[in-house]
Amino acid sequence: MIVTKDLKKHFAGHEVLRGISQHIVKGEKVVIIGPSGSGKSTFLRCLNLLEEPTGGEIIFEGKTITDPKVNIDQIRQKMGMVFQQFNLFPMKTVRQNITLAPVLLKKMSQEQADARAEELLKRIGLPDKADSYPGMLSGGQQQRIAIARALAMNPDVMLFDEPTSALDPEMVGEVLAIMKELAQEGMTMVVVTHEMGFAREVGSRVLFIDEGIVAEENTPYEFFNSPQNPRLQDFLSKVL
Amino acid sequence: MAQWFKKICDAFYNAWVPEKRYLAYLSGLRMTLRIALFAVMIGIAIGIVLAVIKVSAKHSKSKVLKALAVFANLYTTVIRGTPMIVQIMIIYNLIFTSPNSNPVVIGAVCCGINSGAYVAEIIRAGIESIPVGQMEAGRSLGLSYSMTMRTIILPQAVKNILPALGNEFISLVKETSVISVIAVNDLMKMAGYVGSRTWDVIPPYVIAAAIYLLMTLALTRLMGAFERRMAKSDRH
Numbered sequence: 001m002i003v004t005k006d007l008k009k010h011f012a013g014h015e016v017l018r019g020i021s022q023h024i025v026k027g028e029k030v031v032i033i034g035p036s037g038s039g040k041s042t043f044l045r046c047l048n049l050l051e052e053p054t055g056g057e058i059i060f061e062g063k064t065i066t067d068p069k070v071n072i073d074q075i076r077q078k079m080g081m082v083f084q085q086f087n088l089f090p091m092k093t094v095r096q097n098i099t100l101a102p103v104l105l106k107k108m109s110q111e112q113a114d115a116r117a118e119e120l121l122k123r124i125g126l127p128d129k130a131d132s133y134p135g136m137l138s139g140g141q142q143q144r145i146a147i148a149r150a151l152a153m154n155p156d157v158m159l160f161d162e163p164t165s166a167l168d169p170e171m172v173g174e175v176l177a178i179m180k181e182l183a184q185e186g187m188t189m190v191v192v193t194h195e196m197g198f199a200r201e202v203g204s205r206v207l208f209i210d211e212g213i214v215a216e217e218n219t220p221y222e223f224f225n226s227p228q229n230p231r232l233q234d235f236l237s238k239v240l
Numbered sequence: 241m242a243q244w245f246k247k248i249c250d251a252f253y254n255a256w257v258p259e260k261r262y263l264a265y266l267s268g269l270r271m272t273l274r275i276a277l278f279a280v281m282i283g284i285a286i287g288i289v290l291a292v293i294k295v296s297a298k299h300s301k302s303k304v305l306k307a308l309a310v311f312a313n314l315y316t317t318v319i320r321g322t323p324m325i326v327q328i329m330i331i332y333n334l335i336f337t338s339p340n341s342n343p344v345v346i347g348a349v350c351c352g353i354n355s356g357a358y359v360a361e362i363i364r365a366g367i368e369s370i371p372v373g374q375m376e377a378g379r380s381l382g383l384s385y386s387m388t389m390r391t392i393i394l395p396q397a398v399k400n401i402l403p404a405l406g407n408e409f410i411s412l413v414k415e416t417s418v419i420s421v422i423a424v425n426d427l428m429k430m431a432g433y434v435g436s437r438t439w440d441v442i443p444p445y446v447i448a449a450a451i452y453l454l455m456t457l458a459l460t461r462l463m464g465a466f467e468r469r470m471a472k473s474d475r476h
Contacts, residue, residue, distance in 0.1 A: 050376055077382030087377035089392055101381035104391065146377075153381060 001026045001061060001157060001188055002047060008055030009042055016042045018212035019056065024157075029189045031203035031220075033196070035235060040192045040209040044161050047190065048072075048079045061156065077105060080150030084162040086142040088134035094121070094145050095130040098152045107153065120148040124178055140171030144178055151182075158182065160191040196240060200224055208232045255443035261434050265444075268430030269451060275347035275426060276413045282352025283412065287359025290315060294364050299385060312360070319357035325418050327354055332422045343424040350419060355412050362408060366401035367393060399470060406463035410456050417452070427451060 002024040009017040016039045024030050034040045045051040047058065049065065049072050058066045065075050089097050098120060099113035108116065121127045124144040134142055143163055150158060160179065164172040176198050183189055183202045193199065199206050199220060206223040208216040208231075216229040224240075227233045256262050290312045297309035319327065328350045336346045370393050378388030420429035431448035435441030 048380060050380065073379075073382050073384050075382075076380055079380075081377075081380035083373060083377065083380075085371075085373050087371075087373035089374065089377070091395055100391065101378075101383055104387060105382055149381070 001028075002190075003059040004047070004056065005059070006056040007043070007046060007053050007058065009039075009046060009051060009053050016212055017046070017053070020209075020212075020214055021056075022207070022214065024188065024190060026156075026188055027186050027204075029183050029191070029202055029204045030207060031199040031205070032190065032192045032207045032209055033194065033199060033235075034207075034209040034215075038209045039212040040207075041161055043209060044159050044190060044192050047159055048076050048081060050081075077101075077107070077153055078156045080153060080155035080158045082143070082146050082150055082158065082160045082163045084166050086134070086139070086146045086166070088142055088146055088149070090134050093131050093133055094126070094137075097134065097145060098149045101149075102152050105153075113152065116152055117148070120151055121145075123181075124148050125174075138171060139167045140174045143167065143171075143175045147175075147178055147182070157188040157190065160189065160193065162192050162194070164193065164195060194239070196224070196236075208235070210235075251438075251440050251443045252447070254438050254440065255434055255447060259437070261437075264430045264434055265427065265447060265451065268425060268427035268448075271344065271347075271425055272413070272416050272427040273455075274344050275351060275416050275419060275424070276409075278344065278348030279351035279355055279412060279416065280409055282348055283355030283359050283408075286352065286356025287363055290356065290360035291363035291367070294360065295367050296385075316357040316360055319354055320361070324351075324354050324415060325421060328418060328422060336422075346422065347416060347419040347424045347426065350422075351412060351416050354415070355408065358408050359405065362404045363397075363401055366397040366404070369400050370396050402470065403463065403467055406459070406466070410459045410463070413455055413459065414452055417448075 002022070004020055004022045007017055007020040007022075008015070020043055022030075032040045032044065042051055046053045047060075049058075053066060056066070057064055060075060061078070063070060063075070065072065088094075089100070092100065095114065095117050098117040099108075099110065102108040102113045102116070103110050107113075117130065118127070121130055124147065126141060126144060129137065129141065129145070134145070137145070147158075147163075163179070164175050167175065172195070176195060179189070179191070179198070180202055189202075191198070191203075201220075203220045205217060206220050207214050208223070208227075208229065210229075210231050216223070216227065216232050224236065227236055256265075293305065293308045293312045297305045297312075300306075331350050331353065332346060335349075374392055374396065375385075375388055378392045379385070383391070416426060417428040420426055420432065423429070425433075427448050431444040432441070434444040438444070
């Protein structure tokens with residue numbers, strides 16, 4: 001579904017990604033871990049071109065999206081993204097946050113989008129918050145709504161950029177629960193996270209990104225029980 | 241003491257009543273308000289265009305836009321970096337060389353060109369004060385740059401922009417007084433005329449100052465009321 005070929009990114013002389021080649025297939029849940037500054041968020045943000053790669057190719061559903069002729073806005077409609085800082089629209093109600101893009105992009109009528117919003121809010125356990133503003137909600141609630149907002153576009157893949165890192169500890173669980181549910185329904189997911197429990201339980205493949213390359217990748221069981229790379233061994237001994 | 245007080249009162253009476261001098265201030269005030277009103281409009285128009293060029297050039301690869309942005313930056317740098325009185329002298333002698341030029345047009349164009357540079361910076365700063373995450377969230381949903389700008393960024397930026405814009409217009413009303421140097425009969429100029437008739441320049445200028453103060457106070461009040469209304473809708 002998503003193929004990256006020798007993906008590279010450098011910022012002003014500093015090489016963040018030094019050639020990442022990956023093949024993410026439909027239904028897979030790829031969890032990316034690694035020390036901060038390793039390039040894991042940059043890799044994720046390259047997948048929907050929020051960061052423009054400086055080298056290599058990305059192919060999504062058979063289309064080379066790194067080609068400048070491709071309409072990236074259309075591609076992004078198929079790739080939902082959830083941010084560390086939620087990034088809900090503060091001047092819009094929860095319902096408007098969810099319905100804005102589908103209606104504006106003529107994917108749905110306002111009525112259809114409203115119905116979809118109701119359904120999504122029920123699913124994330126916040127059916128009574130449709131008319132609230134993001135500022136009135138807790139971080140965990142905001143992040144669940146951000147997930148609903150991304151899902152409203154019916155994406156083929158969901159990208160999660162450290163979705164629980166900005167949350168108070170007691171709210172991490174509610175967001176992870178929604179993500180687990182989503183995984184069980186068969187959504188293709190790429191998740192950058194520090195939640196090792198989530199990686200072990202939900203991931204179908206775990207990548208360890210260090211200094212801009214995938215230093216190790218494996219099934220969660222092998223990854224956590226017999227890590228080969230010494231940097232990964234060191235990393236896991238610190239976080240587990 | 242009483243005599244000193246009477247002398248002052250007489251001087252102000254002289255500057256206001258005989259020969260219907262109050263009408264002179266009124267006609268000057270009318271001219272000042274007209275110039276300010278049109279200058280504000282020109283300023284907003286120039287400011288919006290420059291701000292759009294500056295902000296969008298940052299995210300675009302278009303060569304034309306980049307060239308326009310260079311011009312926009314030059315414009316704001318030069319206008320903000322030189323005294324308005326110098327700009328007025330240059331613009332006036334460059335363009336309005338005909339003796340029949342309409343003084344309102346002269347004043348409004350001079351002040352508007354000046355104000356546009358400040359308005360551009362106010363709008364640009366207002367847009368850039370919105371966290372980048374908002375743009376990224378809009379784009380990640382598949383909205384185009386301009387759609388995200390219109391529906392998400394600008395509505396938030398307006399709340400930051402309006403108070404600063406109000407302050408800019410209040411100072412613009414005061415700064416129109418500089419236009420009196422090119423023989424436009426605004427409030428400042430008329431006060432000068434009265435002074436030259438009475439041979440006592442201080443009272444008419446004090447009167448002019450009082451009128452400017454009343455105008456800026458009224459505008460400040462208006463802005464305050466407006467901001468309170470906006471704050472109300474902000475309390476979610």
